[in-house]
Amino acid sequence: xxxxxxxxxxxxxxxxxxxxxxxxxxxxxxxxxxxxxxxxxxxxxxxxxxxxxxxxxxxxxxxxxxxxxxxxxxxxxx
Numbered sequence: 001x002x003x004x005x006x007x008x009x010x011x012x013x014x015x016x017x018x019x020x021x022x023x024x025x026x027x028x029x030x031x032x033x034x035x036x037x038x039x040x041x042x043x044x045x046x047x048x049x050x051x052x053x054x055x056x057x058x059x060x061x062x063x064x065x066x067x068x069x070x071x072x073x074x075x076x077x078x
Contacts, residue, residue, distance in 0.1 A: 024055060032044060
């Protein structure tokens with residue numbers, strides 16, 4: 001059976017970035033829960049964003065991660 005491409009709404013890179021910034025003030029890892037990466041989101045949550053170092057790195061990488069999730073969803077991989 002061939003997989004069909006998903007044509008639903010795409011994840012917004014801007015919202016993912018806002019959720020990353022909120023990780024400094026509220027709950028770290030919200031951006032990964034939004035992208036469907038639940039294990040990584042949970043790890044960020046219990047380690048306070050790997051002591052904020054992971055959250056800082058996410059500021060620079062979350063937009064490309066969001067684009068990758070959107071590509072995977074368009075191809076039916078997620």
